Amino acid sequence: QHDDNEDMLPRIAVIGAGLGGTSAAFHLRQLFGPNLQIDIFEANKVGGRTALIDIGGKEYEAGGSIIHKKNKYMVDFASRFNKSANEPSSGDMFFGLCDESGIFFQTSRWEVISLAKLFWRYGLDLYSSQHWTRSLVGEKFERIYEFQEQGIAFTTLRDMLEAMSTDFLNMTRHSLQDVLSDAGLSQRFISELAMAAMRANYGQTTEAHGFVGAVSLVGAEPGLWSVRNGNKQIAEALLKESQANLIEAEVSSVALLNSSKENENVSYEVTYKHTNSDGNITASSKQYDLVIMAAPIFGSKTKVSFVNFPHDVTPFTQDYHTTVAMFVQGTINASSFQAKTRSELPPDLLTTSAGVFFNAVGQQSPVVPDTAAGNVLDTESAVWKTFFNKVPTEEQISQLFDSRKELKLVEWLAYPEYKPKMDLPPFVLYNGLYYINAIESAASAMEMSVIGARNVALLIANQWHGHVDKINEINLPDRHNKKYDL
Numbered sequence: 001q002h003d004d005n006e007d008m009l010p011r012i013a014v015i016g017a018g019l020g021g022t023s024a025a026f027h028l029r030q031l032f033g034p035n036l037q038i039d040i041f042e043a044n045k046v047g048g049r050t051a052l053i054d055i056g057g058k059e060y061e062a063g064g065s066i067i068h069k070k071n072k073y074m075v076d077f078a079s080r081f082n083k084s085a086n087e088p089s090s091g092d093m094f095f096g097l098c099d100e101s102g103i104f105f106q107t108s109r110w111e112v113i114s115l116a117k118l119f120w121r122y123g124l125d126l127y128s129s130q131h132w133t134r135s136l137v138g139e140k141f142e143r144i145y146e147f148q149e150q151g152i153a154f155t156t157l158r159d160m161l162e163a164m165s166t167d168f169l170n171m172t173r174h175s176l177q178d179v180l181s182d183a184g185l186s187q188r189f190i191s192e193l194a195m196a197a198m199r200a201n202y203g204q205t206t207e208a209h210g211f212v213g214a215v216s217l218v219g220a221e222p223g224l225w226s227v228r229n230g231n232k233q234i235a236e237a238l239l240k241e242s243q244a245n246l247i248e249a250e251v252s253s254v255a256l257l258n259s260s261k262e263n264e265n266v267s268y269e270v271t272y273k274h275t276n277s278d279g280n281i282t283a284s285s286k287q288y289d290l291v292i293m294a295a296p297i298f299g300s301k302t303k304v305s306f307v308n309f310p311h312d313v314t315p316f317t318q319d320y321h322t323t324v325a326m327f328v329q330g331t332i333n334a335s336s337f338q339a340k341t342r343s344e345l346p347p348d349l350l351t352t353s354a355g356v357f358f359n360a361v362g363q364q365s366p367v368v369p370d371t372a373a374g375n376v377l378d379t380e381s382a383v384w385k386t387f388f389n390k391v392p393t394e395e396q397i398s399q400l401f402d403s404r405k406e407l408k409l410v411e412w413l414a415y416p417e418y419k420p421k422m423d424l425p426p427f428v429l430y431n432g433l434y435y436i437n438a439i440e441s442a443a444s445a446m447e448m449s450v451i452g453a454r455n456v457a458l459l460i461a462n463q464w465h466g467h468v469d470k471i472n473e474i475n476l477p478d479r480h481n482k483k484y485d486l
């Protein structure tokens, strides 16, 4: 246990200034007060995987774009920082499903007709699956907010999921296909709607684990929103409010300095490369008591090496999926989808089969919505985002678009490859070394990174203040052991 005397506070390094790193800094400031020294390293741009892209003179979300209305922390941050929301367009139930032979099902621009068509094709599955997703973002998922409000933190992702619901942990062990099938949903629902959601949101299939599958279905519900002017503004505002010291540099190593025993007080040397005022790249080092990794660790692609530890502190694997987001201003090729005219096509085309070379294509609104734009679906100024698992060929692009004024590609190491029974990494890699992005093995989403960040901030505060009773300790009278509570 330590006191909050200024000289006694830990010196903290945060590696990464995406939503995870900046919200960790924000929560640490709330927990420790104004005297805490926080350095936050960023190799690229504040916001990380929330970033903007300029197409035709307007800005669009290039990475994390949609937020669920029950994503409490994102909603609270937007309100705290006076950011308004871009409301979903009224046409967000208007979509088509495609396989190798083109569109095989489509809804309508009229919501009531869409509902009727969906009911005709999927019957009561629509309602069962909605009930399930509501329970995910509802009561069970909300437990994490209650725990965090009470100051409770978890050392591993496994413990966190289990505390929220044993069902959640179970869902990481089975495929989405099996979880939905056990729940009585039809194969048609699974191989069409659930598959389309997994391909559009995570570039993966219903062989991914059931927890990320459920998050993906939540992310396919109507009524999602985004931050006007760009989601990355939340990370920027968190950084500002945290008063952390931003160091624009790439961290190359984190070295354990003075301990070989895990329970002793440790300190770390963080080495980073930065560009001098004369344009030369130099390496510098700084010492810290605690280090927070707020960026994914994925084997040899990770730029940070962890040195001097008595054992491997990253023995888990987190393989990351490549998603290529292609932005095109131009006209979509209606004939490729067996449509006579472009105006017949829905603004979102989702795919259900590995035989289709793209995962989803959808018309985009800029981050500052164009009120005068109306329906620009069949005009050359429409902007489309297409997701692929690899860079498309020129021939594939021409198959999708018959004319284009501008085209830009962004290649992301986007989110983990999700498999049943995959490693669920710990939030604590070593005494004083924390890992926020462990949470992405459950599901990658903006809200998830913020939850992971608050968990790490609470862990640090609980350990610092000796509140061991608030670490992995929960008292839930209603713990149940059902397989999946659908």
Ligand SMILES: Cc1cc2nc3c(=O)[nH]c(=O)nc-3n(C[C@H](O)[C@H](O)[C@H](O)COP(=O)(O)OP(=O)(O)OC[C@H]3O[C@@H](n4cnc5c(N)ncnc54)[C@H](O)[C@@H]3O)c2cc1C
Pocket: 015, 016, 017, 018, 019, 020, 021, 041, 042, 043, 044, 045, 046, 047, 048, 049, 050, 062, 063, 064, 065, 066, 067, 249, 250, 251, 252, 294, 295, 296, 303, 304, 323, 325, 412, 413, 414, 415, 437, 444, 445, 446, 447, 449
């Ligand atoms: C194409 C795409 C679409 C998505 N869509 C959605 C969506 O619609 N809704 C949703 O909720 N989520 C979405 N996500 C997921 C969401 O964007 C991420 O889960 C979330 O933004 C991750 O935040 P983070 O801070 O944990 O990581 P990141 O945003 O990746 O931040 C990590 C930061 O660390 C920096 N960094 C890495 N290594 C170093 C180093 N060695 N030294 C210094 N800095 C370093 C990086 O530059 C980066 O800025 C999407 C992701 C992608 C890629």
Ligand SMILES: CC(C)=CCC/C(C)=C/CC/C(C)=C/CSC[C@H](N)C(=O)O
Pocket: 065, 066, 067, 068, 071, 136, 137, 141, 200, 201, 202, 215, 216, 218, 219, 220, 362, 385, 415, 443, 444, 445, 447, 448
């Ligand atoms: C964390 C919880 C409970 C809910 C989050 C639901 C959500 C917003 C999921 C989306 C996740 C994601 C990685 C989406 C990527 S693509 C989004 C969209 N289809 C697009 O085209 O931009």
